Amino acid sequence: MLPDVQAALDWAVEALATSDTARLDSECLLADCVRQSRTWLFTWPDKILKDEQWRCFQQLVERRKAGEPVAYLLGYREFWGLTLKVSPDTLIPRPDTEDLVAKVLELIPLTEAKVADLGTGTGAIALALAAERPDWRITACDFNPGAVALAEANRKALGFEQVTVLQSDWCQALETDAVARGGFDLIVSNPPYIEDDDPHLSQGDVRFEPLSALTSGADGLDDIRLITLQAKVCLKPGGWLIFEHGYNQAGAVRGILSAAGYQDVQTAQDLAGVDRMSFAQRP
Structure with a gap:
């Protein structure tokens, strides 16, 4: 069964618990996978993820858990x-x-x-x-x-x-x-x-x-x-x-x-x- 936005974020925050920025990292990665803004995540917490979005998110979270920087995972950084x-x-x-x-x-x-x-x-x-x-x-x-x-x-x-x-x-x-x-x-x-x-x-x-x-x-x-x-x-x-x-x-x-x-x-x-x-x- 595919999770909704909130459930996916909760899973990721727990998976990245050793990071000081687990919540922010999770939101940025999920927003990228669904091609929406972080504000959209807050607005639609009960939106069910598509299969490809959930797989994308799981892969990025595992890479982040291994220490790979969020900026490299996303391919961009604001400055x-x-x-x-x-x-x-x-x-x-x-x-x-x-x-x-x-x-x-x-x-x-x-x-x-x-x-x-x-x-x-x-x-x-x-x-x-x-x-x-x-x-x-x-x-x-x-x-x-x-x-x-x-x-x-x-x-x-x-x-x-x-x-x-x-x-x-x-x-x-x-x-x-x-x-x-x-x-x-x-x-x-x-x-x-x-x-x-x-x-x-x-x-x-x-x-x-x-x-x-x-x-x-x-x-x-x-x-x-x-x-x-x-x-x-x-x-x-x-x-x-x-x-x-x-x-x-x-x-x-x-x-x-x-x-x-x-x-x-x-x-x-x-x-x-x-x-x-x-x-x-x-x-």
Whole structure:
């Protein structure tokens, strides 16, 4: 006998009891299987599921129970009000990173600017900035060809013609462009910043995300060091470099920026009050 919406949700919540978000996960997965909104589920709790809907839901719940992230199961994630395709080629955009977008918008109040997003992944940061600043010229870079393809697909779906997606090992593909066109007003990056031996890498959703997008050396700062040096070639004098980083890395990142000769080195907090991003200006 096929269950109704409420019975199916109750079954899933019990199956996912070890998750802190069992109810939300269940609602999102069932809404996807029935091709309706979560509001529809609340409105029609006694609606009997079709056989293919019930089988779809059971399969997704079992995969979620094994730890697979909901965003990968659905194939998309909301970020800054945008619906972005996601895949195992990239990290899943986190809500914390929206604070990084907000800080970039605060640092560069210009109506026209040239900005680069390094390690763009899904394109989340670059596309969020494009949504807010249609006159900015934004270059989104990633080394992973799968991520480049995904970011380009998201760019096309959203219609942001002012964004260019490039394959690049951090700043390498930008250096000629920067010389030719006068440099960038700001470079933003949410790079890998987890220590190689961090025990959390074997726990939770991150088990399914690409390791190359998570880890960066013994202290998690290898890529931040590299970008800090490369970015000086691409930034205009007075241009900003801004990183997202781990909760306990602010002092170390400020030290890296200062040692490289950057000025006005600062750290800002996310909405939870955690040191989440550090930034500085090229002299």
